[in-house]
Amino acid sequence: xxxxxxxxxxxxxxxxxxxxxxxxxxxxxxxxxxxxxxxxxxxxxxxxxxxxxxxxxxxxxxxxxxxxxxxxxxxxxxxxxxxxxxxxxxxxxxxxxxxxxxxxxxxxxxxxxxxxxxxxxxxxxxxxxxxxxxxxxxxxxxxxxxxxxxxxxxxxxxxxxxxxxxxxxxxxxxxxxxxxxxxxxxxxxxxxxxxxxxxxxxxxxxxxxxxxxxxxxxxxxxxxxxxxxxxxxxxxxxxxxxxxxxxxxxxxxxxxxxxxxxxxxxxxxxxxxxxxxxxxxxxxxxxxxxxxxxxxxxxxxxxxxxxxxxxxxxxxxxxxxxxxxxxxxxxxxxxx
Numbered sequence: 001x002x003x004x005x006x007x008x009x010x011x012x013x014x015x016x017x018x019x020x021x022x023x024x025x026x027x028x029x030x031x032x033x034x035x036x037x038x039x040x041x042x043x044x045x046x047x048x049x050x051x052x053x054x055x056x057x058x059x060x061x062x063x064x065x066x067x068x069x070x071x072x073x074x075x076x077x078x079x080x081x082x083x084x085x086x087x088x089x090x091x092x093x094x095x096x097x098x099x100x101x102x103x104x105x106x107x108x109x110x111x112x113x114x115x116x117x118x119x120x121x122x123x124x125x126x127x128x129x130x131x132x133x134x135x136x137x138x139x140x141x142x143x144x145x146x147x148x149x150x151x152x153x154x155x156x157x158x159x160x161x162x163x164x165x166x167x168x169x170x171x172x173x174x175x176x177x178x179x180x181x182x183x184x185x186x187x188x189x190x191x192x193x194x195x196x197x198x199x200x201x202x203x204x205x206x207x208x209x210x211x212x213x214x215x216x217x218x219x220x221x222x223x224x225x226x227x228x229x230x231x232x233x234x235x236x237x238x239x240x241x242x243x244x245x246x247x248x249x250x251x252x253x254x255x256x257x258x259x260x261x262x263x264x265x266x267x268x269x270x271x272x273x274x275x276x277x278x279x280x281x282x283x284x285x286x287x288x289x290x291x292x293x294x295x296x297x298x299x300x301x302x303x304x305x306x307x308x309x310x311x312x313x314x315x316x317x318x319x320x321x322x323x324x325x326x327x328x329x330x331x332x333x334x335x336x
Contacts, residue, residue, distance in 0.1 A: 008171030010181035011138040014241040014283035019136030020146030021128040027118030027316050030073035030082045031146035032132045033237045038066035039279040042250030044257050047272035051111035053080050060246045070237050070277035071109035072147040072185050075123030083109040085129030110235040110275040112187040114150025118316045143311030151187040156215045157204040164320040168308025172296040178284045180296035182304035184236030188264045190215045195262040195302050210325040233273035242288030244280035253278035255294035259301025310334045
């Protein structure tokens with residue numbers, strides 16, 4: 001399976017749009033994935049230190065059968081104010097669960113920890129979430145924007161030897177005509193690999209800055225003292241236009257988590273909050289082959305993670321892959 005050839009966007013899934021709010025000066029932001037109609041939703045959380053809002057709403061036993069979108073935001077727990085702005089925007093536009101004369105939008109959210117990146121005192125607000133929703137469209141930026149603004153990876157040897165992460169996207173078209181797309185923010189404590197051949201893309205930089213140390217080997221042989229909770233995470237949205245019920249959407253999110261494990265090592269640690277939302281718009285009107293959808297979710301997730309790394313630009317004194325000595329070769333490989 002050639003993961004490096006994965007391209008496309010989550011908005012290749014019919015009914016999906018993406019919007020960002022970016023604060024480059026302070027190193028934070030948020031991103032919203034919206035569905036233009038009710039989307040059946042699920043969630044899978046595997047990190048031990050998640051920050052989230054309304055994830056219980058997505059449990060298969062919960063009464064709500066659909067949501068209007070999902071938000072990925074910086075700012076740790078403080079960033080959970082941002083979805084409120086998206087909810088206000090959707091309410092103003094008549095979107096949500098009808099209750100009398102009211103509309104109640106349903107927008108679950110997950111956060112990354114970027115408070116230690118540039119300015120811990122500035123976090124995404126409700127106004128920023130409103131701005132992100134108002135900007136949502138089929139075309140959107142990738143890399144050090146939105147929730148990807150404050151992302152870094154390979155942090156086991158400290159911020160000064162980490163690599164800039166970002167937000168990335170990819171999609172996979174299945175033989176039955178359905179599409180699976182992914183949008184992921186890459187803010188892992190661990191290293192990023194190309195699952196196609198196992199080559200390291202990013203990790204803690206060595207002293208010469210011309211290669212990476214292995215986080216797994218560092219943990220096995222010279223484990224540092226605890227780095228603290230909520231400092232790392234990979235969060236994302238996996239979407240499809242196939243018809244799924246809540247159990248099917250939940251299983252799609254599970255498959256996407258396996259995609260994280262393929263591309264990030266280690267993943268799902270005690271200091272990660274790895275969370276995936278799954279959205280099924282049903283726009284294709286096809287009852288998808290669940291195993292085929294799972295395979296596509298693996299590929300789209302890994303592709304989005306790699307795209308986030310290769311799309312990122314240096315910020316806050318942290319170099320992106322493209323600006324490292326090894327970056328030219330890796331960028332040529334990715335683009336070729």
